[in-house]
Amino acid sequence: MHSFWLRANAVLTFSVIILAFTCAMASVSDCFNSPSPSAQIQITNINWFQKQRNGNEEVSLAMNITADLQSLFTWNTKQVFVFVAAEYKTPKNAVNQVSLWDAIIPAKEQSKFRVQTVNKYRFIDQGSNLRGKDLNLTLHWHVMPKAGMMFADKLVIPGYRLPKEYR
Amino acid sequence: MGWMGDTVDSIKSIQIRQLLAQGVSLGMIVTSALIIWKALMCFTGSESPVVVVLSGSMEPGFKRGDILFLHMSNDPIRTGEIVVFNVDGREIPIVHRVIKVHERQETGDVEVLTKGDNNYGDDRLLYAQGQLWLQRHHIMGRAVGFLPYVGWVTIIMTEKPIIKYILIGALGLLVITSKD
Numbered sequence: 108m109h110s111f112w113l114r115a116n117a118v119l120t121f122s123v124i125i126l127a128f129t130c131a132m133a134s135v136s137d138c139f140n141s142p143s144p145s146a147q148i149q150i151t152n153i154n155w156f157q158k159q160r161n162g163n164e165e166v167s168l169a170m171n172i173t174a175d176l177q178s179l180f181t182w183n184t185k186q187v188f189v190f191v192a193a194e195y196k197t198p199k200n201a202v203n204q205v206s207l208w209d210a211i212i213p214a215k216e217q218s219k220f221r222v223q224t225v226n227k228y229r230f231i232d233q234g235s236n237l238r239g240k241d242l243n244l245t246l247h248w249h250v251m252p253k254a255g256m257m258f259a260d261k262l263v264i265p266g267y268r269l270p271k272e273y274r
Numbered sequence: 275m276g277w278m279g280d281t282v283d284s285i286k287s288i289q290i291r292q293l294l295a296q297g298v299s300l301g302m303i304v305t306s307a308l309i310i311w312k313a314l315m316c317f318t319g320s321e322s323p324v325v326v327v328l329s330g331s332m333e334p335g336f337k338r339g340d341i342l343f344l345h346m347s348n349d350p351i352r353t354g355e356i357v358v359f360n361v362d363g364r365e366i367p368i369v370h371r372v373i374k375v376h377e378r379q380e381t382g383d384v385e386v387l388t389k390g391d392n393n394y395g396d397d398r399l400l401y402a403q404g405q406l407w408l409q410r411h412h413i414m415g416r417a418v419g420f421l422p423y424v425g426w427v428t429i430i431m432t433e434k435p436i437i438k439y440i441l442i443g444a445l446g447l448l449v450i451t452s453k454d
Contacts, residue, residue, distance in 0.1 A: 202377040213334065249356040
């Protein structure tokens with residue numbers, strides 16, 4: 108019962124169990140955090156709005172994004188991935204979600220921010236349904252932990268509308 | 275040196291019955307590991323419930339060597355989810371985030387575009403020739419949880435198979451020479 112290998116085996120098994128338990132507890136502690144983030148998004152300008160040769164419409168817009176995501180951070184948070192998606196319906200597609208901008212927030216200090224940006228990813232529809240279209244701009248966040256379960260949520264901001272004419 | 279002598283002695287004194295009994299208990303261990311793996315596959319609904327991150331395309335969130343726990347449900351795929359997918363013709367699954375979703379009205383079929391957080395452009399370069407979107411059948415699961423560093427064991431064993439052989443050889447020797 109006292110050979111080197113048996114002792115090494117016992118120590119290794121025990122440390123793995125303790126490590127697994129610690130990671131599980133770290134993840135459970137995230138459940139006690141009740142976040143209350145806030146955000147505002149303004150579309151400051153529609154830069155251009157055209158129909159491509161293949162029939163798909165494309166929009167380029169400039170946005171002001173203000174957000175306070177400090178309450179999402181816990182000691183077990185490695186980073187928060189935040190992105191803004193335009194969501195709309197068309198006759199062909201029940202759901203369209205197009206990500207316009209995203210950012211990685213590595214620490215609590217940087218989670219209260221104000222950004223002025225043009226859409227990072229091209230906003231292209233499958234077809235030409237965007238004229239005069241009502242949109243929701245939704246701010247999504249994805250909390251990535253140092254260990255354990257990830258969780259994501261969103262804030263839907265309705266009430267945006269694209270212009271009726273091409274520019 | 276005394277240890278080597280003991281090992282040689284114990285190999286010489288093996289009886290067939292004892293060897294068979296140990297073979298059966300080894301088989302039991304392997305079988306129960308397999309049962310646990312299959313049960314995990316059933317429970318999470320995904321073909322590979324655990325994957326190792328192999329590239330740096332999702333840094334700083336997921337680094338090479340981290341492991342991801344996957345879960346697949348029939349819930350619709352939405353932007354922001356981190357999905358694991360196989361491209362036709364490539365065997366290694368890719369773990370990236372969904373950035374665009376278009377879901378058809380009548381059929382519910384969905385077309386999805388993904389991108390690695392740390393990549394500049396979207397994944398169209400990684401898809402098959404001429405493929406612009408991923409469909410549901412390409413997607414193996416959603417990442418729901420993650421553990422850092424644990425996957426290095428798998429990466430080392432895959433990239434330097436000699437270590438795998440050494441480990442299995444040592445384990446086999448331990449099993450044979452133990453007097454249980």
